[in-house]
Amino acid sequence: MSRRPTIRDVARVAGVATVTVSRVANDPALVSPTTRARVEQAMRDLGYVANAAARSMRTRLSRSIGCLVPDLVAYPNAAIAQAAERHLAAAGYSLLLTSSDYDPAAEIRALEALRTRQVDGLLLYVSDETDPALNRALARLDMPLLVLDRTLAVDADVLLSAHEPALQEAVRHLAGLGHRRLAIMLSGLRVRPVVERRRAFLRAVAEAGLDALAQRVVEVPPEDHHRLRAAQDLLAGPAAPTAVLVEGSRQVRAVLAAARGLDRSIPHGLSLIALDASDIATVTTPELTTVTRDYERIGRVAAGLLLERLAAPGAPWRRVELESRVELRGSCGPVWGD
Amino acid sequence: MSRRPTIRDVARVAGVATVTVSRVANDPALVSPTTRARVEQAMRDLGYVANAAARSMRTRLSRSIGCLVPDLVAYPNAAIAQAAERHLAAAGYSLLLTSSDYDPAAEIRALEALRTRQVDGLLLYVSDETDPALNRALARLDMPLLVLDRTLAVDADVLLSAHEPALQEAVRHLAGLGHRRLAIMLSGLRVRPVVERRRAFLRAVAEAGLDALAQRVVEVPPEDHHRLRAAQDLLAGPAAPTAVLVEGSRQVRAVLAAARGLDRSIPHGLSLIALDASDIATVTTPELTTVTRDYERIGRVAAGLLLERLAAPGAPWRRVELESRVELRGSCGPVWGD
DNA sequence: TTGTACGCGTTATCAC
DNA sequence: GTGATAACGCGTACAA
Numbered sequence: 091m092s093r094r095p096t097i098r099d100v101a102r103v104a105g106v107a108t109v110t111v112s113r114v115a116n117d118p119a120l121v122s123p124t125t126r127a128r129v130e131q132a133m134r135d136l137g138y139v140a141n142a143a144a145r146s147m148r149t150r151l152s153r154s155i156g157c158l159v160p161d162l163v164a165y166p167n168a169a170i171a172q173a174a175e176r177h178l179a180a181a182g183y184s185l186l187l188t189s190s191d192y193d194p195a196a197e198i199r200a201l202e203a204l205r206t207r208q209v210d211g212l213l214l215y216v217s218d219e220t221d222p223a224l225n226r227a228l229a230r231l232d233m234p235l236l237v238l239d240r241t242l243a244v245d246a247d248v249l250l251s252a253h254e255p256a257l258q259e260a261v262r263h264l265a266g267l268g269h270r271r272l273a274i275m276l277s278g279l280r281v282r283p284v285v286e287r288r289r290a291f292l293r294a295v296a297e298a299g300l301d302a303l304a305q306r307v308v309e310v311p312p313e314d315h316h317r318l319r320a321a322q323d324l325l326a327g328p329a330a331p332t333a334v335l336v337e338g339s340r341q342v343r344a345v346l347a348a349a350r351g352l353d354r355s356i357p358h359g360l361s362l363i364a365l366d367a368s369d370i371a372t373v374t375t376p377e378l379t380t381v382t383r384d385y386e387r388i389g390r391v392a393a394g395l396l397l398e399r400l401a402a403p404g405a406p407w408r409r410v411e412l413e414s415r416v417e418l419r420g421s422c423g424p425v426w427g428d
Numbered sequence: 429m430s431r432r433p434t435i436r437d438v439a440r441v442a443g444v445a446t447v448t449v450s451r452v453a454n455d456p457a458l459v460s461p462t463t464r465a466r467v468e469q470a471m472r473d474l475g476y477v478a479n480a481a482a483r484s485m486r487t488r489l490s491r492s493i494g495c496l497v498p499d500l501v502a503y504p505n506a507a508i509a510q511a512a513e514r515h516l517a518a519a520g521y522s523l524l525l526t527s528s529d530y531d532p533a534a535e536i537r538a539l540e541a542l543r544t545r546q547v548d549g550l551l552l553y554v555s556d557e558t559d560p561a562l563n564r565a566l567a568r569l570d571m572p573l574l575v576l577d578r579t580l581a582v583d584a585d586v587l588l589s590a591h592e593p594a595l596q597e598a599v600r601h602l603a604g605l606g607h608r609r610l611a612i613m614l615s616g617l618r619v620r621p622v623v624e625r626r627r628a629f630l631r632a633v634a635e636a637g638l639d640a641l642a643q644r645v646v647e648v649p650p651e652d653h654h655r656l657r658a659a660q661d662l663l664a665g666p667a668a669p670t671a672v673l674v675e676g677s678r679q680v681r682a683v684l685a686a687a688r689g690l691d692r693s694i695p696h697g698l699s700l701i702a703l704d705a706s707d708i709a710t711v712t713t714p715e716l717t718t719v720t721r722d723y724e725r726i727g728r729v730a731a732g733l734l735l736e737r738l739a740a741p742g743a744p745w746r747r748v749e750l751e752s753r754v755e756l757r758g759s760c761g762p763v764w765g766d
Numbered sequence: 767t768t769g770t771a772c773g774c775g776t777t778a779t780c781a782c
Numbered sequence: 783g784t785g786a787t788a789a790c791g792c793g794t795a796c797a798a
């Protein structure tokens with residue numbers, strides 16, 4: 091593996107100055123067609139590619155974006171990250187992707203690494219809004235940030251999902267089917283979607299005139315053995331809810347397993363609405379009514395907002411909200427007996 | 429946003445030469461404890477982080493790895509990429525992730541971008557082994573490559589999955605249940621897993637003594653509207669297979685939908701084995717018998733092999749094979765009537 | 767143990 | 783339209 095050809099090698103072969111080669115690469119209009127052709131030929135002959143490190147040193151721009159997600163395997167995160175990557179790549183940016191496994195300490199380490207790497211901006215999907223050390227690290231950051239569906243005390247553009255309207259619609263749907271005892275199972279993460287959904291649920295059950303004492307909010311730690319146990323605890327007993335809203339396909343799996351174990355068939359013995367679980371919604375029997383979002387669009391818009399910010403650093407902060415929607419399928423039915 | 433502090437700023441504040449700061453960052457043992465403490469204090473005070481571009485320019489090493497996957501949303505790919513990222517991050521490497529949407533032209537563009545960015549190595553999961561332009565681009569690459577389950581004519585370390593034994597076991601399982609007409613639905617991609625699985629299937633049905641003319645191999649283009657149609661075509665008619673092996677959870681979805689439409693219940697009217705579809709295997713009714721792999725391990729081992737290669741550029745090429753296994757669940761049953 | 771001097775490959779600036 | 787020159791921030795050879 092010999093040394094890569096540099097801009098100087100190209101210049102020598104083409105019989106021009108290095109600056110001319112640079113211009114051919116960056117602003118071809120400034121170079122006459124004939125010399126441009128000569129330079130391009132030399133580039134091809136040598137297999138020249140510019141050295142991004144040197145370029146970045148000169149311009150103080152790396153043309154790369156860092157992205158921090160808690161878990162790439164979760165379908166919504168993967169879809170968002172992939173869409174963002176596509177959009178950024180089309181604009182000439184590379185994506186440095188890190189996944190933290192829901193560990194704020196890992197996120198702090200990742201932020202450090204991304205800072206070292208001089209990323210031009212950050213797509214931030216942090217796993218804990220309340221972690222003090224993480225918040226301190228974020229405050230020190232001093233680069234364009236795009237915050238994804240989180241409530242953070244930083245100056246940044248923010249892309250949110252509107253969780254309340256669709257959740258309210260979902261609760262009304264269940265109330266309309268006669269359900270009087272509802273529950274919502276949320277991840278135990280301290281992040282905006284959980285906060286919003288909890289509040290929306292409580293508001294919606296109140297508006298539907300349901301007895302507040304009969305409604306339950308359960309928060310489940312992300313470890314798998316907690317999931318099943320929490321689902322079993324919730325669904326057992328005479329005062330168990332007749333309908334549940336469940337966040338995330340991992341927890342939905344646990345609820346399906348618990349319902350099977352307790353002989354509560356869906357939808358006759360239990361109505362189920364899945365939040366953000368479209369990866370499995372059409373493959374269960376019955377299929378799952380869900381509250382879902384256009385993840386591909388979220389990724390695209392997030393990347394677009396960040397790119398706009400890079401182009402206009404002084405513009406006022408933006409706060410964009412994208413809708414959620416209810417998709418009716420077969421997992422909800424009228425309440426039985428009681 | 430003012431200029432980031434440089435090594436010189438730190439040196440000035442600490443009252444030492446820049447080279448001493450550099451040593452504190454890279455080889456602290458070379459510096460006396462007292463000056464080291466002074467330098468570290470100055471680093472903290474200024475919020476100094478090294479500039480990776482400048483470092484990379486000096487050392488010709490970027491401490492970053494490129495990764496090329498066809499589709500991040502597919503569960504196996506996401507799991508592999510995430511595991512690789514974790515492993516690389518622990519070793520101080522960042523991951524530049526690109527997803528190509530199964531488009532070799534996009535992969536060529538991504539390779540160009542990653543070359544410009546001076547990645548130290550590449551995790552290669554290409555979408556078409558036979559594309560001439562892509563093969564030419566790969567041949568020009570001249571950096572450590574780790575090839576994931578592909579047959580490519582490049583000098584590189586290779587991490588493969590053993591597809592044949594588990595597929596053979598799966599076919600024997602079906603034959604043992606009395607099935608005499610089998611089919612395998614594969615993606616239309618020109619990649620090693622498809623080649624291996626096709627061959628393994630044909631060999632296994634021959635060994636099981638099944639009539640070769642009654643066995644079918646179907647290759648489905650990746651577009652969703654083809655998937656359902658292909659499944660319907662396969663499952664309709666009197667000579668339709670009584671058992672199918674189906675690659676990938678997207679195609680499994682299509683087969684489930686087609687089977688429902690044709691009133692072929694699983695497993696009584698159709699036995700089904702899913703290849704690489706563990707994301708939905710335990711959520712269907714009945715649950716799916718699968719041929720699966722340890723994706724997390726694949727990502728970890730791939731990253732490890734690449735790191736070893738970076739540490740020992742002259743070592744002989746390695747070719748590692750990881751097992752697949754059959755997981756028996758409820759989607760296969762004895763053949764009915766006939 | 768610490769410091770001086772230089773160059774990595776590129777682009778900005780200014781001159782022609 | 784083209785070129786000469788300096789500078790970006792860091793690590794390394796060598797010197798003290």
